[in-house]
Amino acid sequence: MNTLSNPAITLIGASENNLKHIDVVIPRGKIVCFVGVSGSGKSTIAFDIIAREGQRQYFESLPSFARRYLSKSNRPNVDEMHGISASVVISQNRVHGNPRSTVGTLTEAYTYLRLLYSRVGLPSMDSSYYSFNHPYGFCKTCKGLGRSVEVNVDRMIDRSRSLNEGALIPREWYVGGRQWSIIRATHYFDMDKKVQDYTDRELEILLYAKPEMVEASSGNLVDRFTFQGVAHRIMHRNTKVHRGPSESDLRYFDFVACPTCHGGRLNEKSLSVKLHGKNIGEVGDMALTTCLDLIKRIEHKNAEVIKPRLLDQLESLISVGLGYVTLNRSTDTLSGGEAQRVKMARQLGCDLVETIYVLDEPTAGLHPRDVGNVITNLRRLRDSGNTVLVVEHDESVIRSSDYIIEVGPGGGKLGGEIVAMGTVKEILANKNSLTGKYLNSTLRIADKKAYREAKGNVEIKHAKRNNLKDLTVQIPQGVLVALTGVSGSGKSSFVEEIKSQHDDVVVIDQSSIGKSIRGCIATYVGAFDRIRDHFANENRIHPSLFSFNSHGGCSACKGVGFMEMDMNFLGDVKIPCEVCHGTRYKEKVLRYLYHGKTIVEVLQMTATEIYDFFDDEEIQKQMQLLMDVGLSYIEMGQTLDTLSGGECQRLKLASRLQQKGEFYILDEPTSGLHFADVEKLLILLNQLVDAGNTVFVVEHNVDVIRNSDWVIDLGPEGGDLGGHLIAQGTPKEIAKVKASYTGKYLIQ
Numbered sequence: 001m002n003t004l005s006n007p008a009i010t011l012i013g014a015s016e017n018n019l020k021h022i023d024v025v026i027p028r029g030k031i032v033c034f035v036g037v038s039g040s041g042k043s044t045i046a047f048d049i050i051a052r053e054g055q056r057q058y059f060e061s062l063p064s065f066a067r068r069y070l071s072k073s074n075r076p077n078v079d080e081m082h083g084i085s086a087s088v089v090i091s092q093n094r095v096h097g098n099p100r101s102t103v104g105t106l107t108e109a110y111t112y113l114r115l116l117y118s119r120v121g122l123p124s125m126d127s128s129y130y131s132f133n134h135p136y137g138f139c140k141t142c143k144g145l146g147r148s149v150e151v152n153v154d155r156m157i158d159r160s161r162s163l164n165e166g167a168l169i170p171r172e173w174y175v176g177g178r179q180w181s182i183i184r185a186t187h188y189f190d191m192d193k194k195v196q197d198y199t200d201r202e203l204e205i206l207l208y209a210k211p212e213m214v215e216a217s218s219g220n221l222v223d224r225f226t227f228q229g230v231a232h233r234i235m236h237r238n239t240k241v242h243r244g245p246s247e248s249d250l251r252y253f254d255f256v257a258c259p260t261c262h263g264g265r266l267n268e269k270s271l272s273v274k275l276h277g278k279n280i281g282e283v284g285d286m287a288l289t290t291c292l293d294l295i296k297r298i299e300h301k302n303a304e305v306i307k308p309r310l311l312d313q314l315e316s317l318i319s320v321g322l323g324y325v326t327l328n329r330s331t332d333t334l335s336g337g338e339a340q341r342v343k344m345a346r347q348l349g350c351d352l353v354e355t356i357y358v359l360d361e362p363t364a365g366l367h368p369r370d371v372g373n374v375i376t377n378l379r380r381l382r383d384s385g386n387t388v389l390v391v392e393h394d395e396s397v398i399r400s401s402d403y404i405i406e407v408g409p410g411g412g413k414l415g416g417e418i419v420a421m422g423t424v425k426e427i428l429a430n431k432n433s434l435t436g437k438y439l440n441s442t443l444r445i446a447d448k449k450a451y452r453e454a455k456g457n458v459e460i461k462h463a464k465r466n467n468l469k470d471l472t473v474q475i476p477q478g479v480l481v482a483l484t485g486v487s488g489s490g491k492s493s494f495v496e497e498i499k500s501q502h503d504d505v506v507v508i509d510q511s512s513i514g515k516s517i518r519g520c521i522a523t524y525v526g527a528f529d530r531i532r533d534h535f536a537n538e539n540r541i542h543p544s545l546f547s548f549n550s551h552g553g554c555s556a557c558k559g560v561g562f563m564e565m566d567m568n569f570l571g572d573v574k575i576p577c578e579v580c581h582g583t584r585y586k587e588k589v590l591r592y593l594y595h596g597k598t599i600v601e602v603l604q605m606t607a608t609e610i611y612d613f614f615d616d617e618e619i620q621k622q623m624q625l626l627m628d629v630g631l632s633y634i635e636m637g638q639t640l641d642t643l644s645g646g647e648c649q650r651l652k653l654a655s656r657l658q659q660k661g662e663f664y665i666l667d668e669p670t671s672g673l674h675f676a677d678v679e680k681l682l683i684l685l686n687q688l689v690d691a692g693n694t695v696f697v698v699e700h701n702v703d704v705i706r707n708s709d710w711v712i713d714l715g716p717e718g719g720d721l722g723g724h725l726i727a728q729g730t731p732k733e734i735a736k737v738k739a740s741y742t743g744k745y746l747i748q
């Protein structure tokens with residue numbers, strides 16, 4: 001498409017997902033912010049239409065086979081599209097898997113650092129000697145990984161229990177399961193004896209026994225199994241993976257610094273070369289801000305070409321708010337927000353023009369102090385001739401955008417329309433805009449009237465994990481507590497410390513609920529059984545016919561609804577099943593109706609619609625929980641693997657609303673939430689506290705911090721300069737603490 005003749009991105013008749021056949025005109029060369037409540041359809045426009053179409057046009061250059069399938073499956077549901085060019089998504093997906101990939105190698109910073117050492121350092125050596133991915137350079141013990149993996153048996157066994165009481169923690173050894181039965185069949189152990197009372201020999205066998213054949217007979221039947229120690233089995237299946245333990249087994253291992261290079265990743269020869277008294281391993285382990293100062297001080301004629309490029313890379317990383325990380329930091333340990341900022345720093349170094357950048361919540365995980373940097377960087381991308389589309393809820397990003405598009409008014413079927421669009425001024429004046437009402441303070445999240453009194457304390461003793469500076473902290477119980485601090489100040493380490501010192505805390509995070517393509521919302525909340533029963537009773541037929549995982553499932557796709565095609569370099573591509581057209585059911589199932597609807601139509605209903613449709617208290621109770629956590633727009637048949645992180649977290653919250661006496665930890669529960677959603681979330685968190693729980697949130701959202709009963713502020717900076725307790729107290733007290741960055745944002 002010729003972008004010059006199309007100065008704007010134009011969508012005509014957009015009907016993807018919940019969009020209501022809408023027309024949208026989006027200016028190019030601007031920062032455009034998409035806003036709206038959860039599920040309104042804002043991400044659909046930015047990601048599922050514009051980003052996908054931009055990528056699809058790029059794929060048009062691929063061989064015809066791939067093109068045929070891609071254009072069929074991937075063309076967004078829009079009548080006409082104009083003005084879309086190549087797009088780059090800067091996502092929050094974590095950088096997975098390879099521990100050899102570091103912040104330094106992912107950008108070009110480490111390449112320049114190697115060149116600098118090889119040209120300036122003495123003795124002069126080829127730059128391969130400074131590469132931990134090259135046999136010349138890497139430490140012989142860890143082959144450049146910088147760490148070794150050790151099994152941690154305390155995470156595999158609960159010593160206070162017997163085997164019959166479930167002493168073995170990994171799921172596959174559950175009581176009554178196959179692995180557990182094999183252990184019982186060996187007759188090696190007293191199944192009722194607590195593991196803490198085992199002899200050394202018994203413990204050795206339970207954990208480390210090598211595989212051996214076991215025979216068990218019952219009646220005339222003889223069965224043979226292979227028995228092996230629990231730790232042996234887990235260790236063995238992970239040694240073949242040269243990259244380290246699989247994600248699901250990661251929790252049974254500890255990473256410790258390599259005993260030879262102490263994390264420096266390189267061999268002695270390479271580490272003997274120093275600039276300003278530091279070897280390349282030490283420089284790689286410095287916080288980027290410290291690293292920048294050191295590089296600036298290097299004056300040498302051989303450095304003239306490389307030094308400015310290296311400084312440029314370091315400054316890009318620092319400008320996106322990563323001054324506290326190190327070049328040697330493995331990218332698989334970065335949080336989603338940090339990974340997104342590294343990707344952003346890379347793009348800042350590129351010279352792409354006329355590109356459409358699409359970003360999802362670039363302020364996620366950032367303290368308000370650092371949001372200014374994000375805005376500067378968005379402007380840099382725009383000013384080099386690109387279009388920047390952001391889906392964002394942060395007030396200062398919205399206010400700094402050139403153009404705002406509000407999608408809504410509600411979520412799901414209640415959304416999908418353009419509610420308002422224009423400049424900040426126009427949005428503020430637009431009576432239809434919910435965002436405008438919050439921005440001009442017509443609507444405002446109310447201040448807390450009174451702070452709750454603590455009902456006791458949970459003590460954290462001598463926390464020294466990572467950068468924490470030997471903190472001993474009393475966390476008040478029975479109240480809403482906010483943990484605050486700039487990125488890298490030690491908040492995640494502090495949460496790890498709470499978890500390790502108090503194993504009864506419950507973490508409600510944003511990780512996915514189930515990777516299975518078969519689980520859906522109705523199954524998760526437990527409504528599907530009742531729904532099937534209603535269909536079965538009405539039609540006098542067996543309920544299993546209404547299950548897509550059972551007799552009712554389409555036989556072509558086995559009830560999944562789509563086929564997955566391996567497209568090599570593009571990964572897996574989903575194509576709707578040609579037999580059931582994605583409904584998952586056999587055609588004959590659709591002949592049976594309940595109150596005039598097929599099971600497929602019922603699964604397309606939202607929580608609110610189901611609540612009204614079924615006169616069934618049990619189902620209504622389940623739907624009420626979904627509506628309470630702001631998921632009223634969610635459809636019953638939506639599969640769990642398609643939920644956003646925020647939706648997963650709220651779904652987990654829904655299952656917790658009936659509990660009391662718990663200590664809940666929530667990491668940034670406001671991420672992905674519009675002002676109006678934040679208000680609802682606060683009501684929910686307060687309900688949890690009023691029901692007798694402690695709610696501990698890690699948050700940057702000022703409204704949530706202001707409405708907490710107690711604030712624990714870490715800092716002052718990230719990395720080595722962080723890890724101190726700056727202040728704790730009520731939000732009003734924190735506002736008076738001069739040393740607290742958080743305090744500045746709490747002053748009214």
Ligand SMILES: [Zn+2]
Nearest residue numbers: 139142258261
């Ligand atoms: Zn090593």
Ligand SMILES: [Zn+2]
Nearest residue numbers: 554557577580
């Ligand atoms: Zn099918």
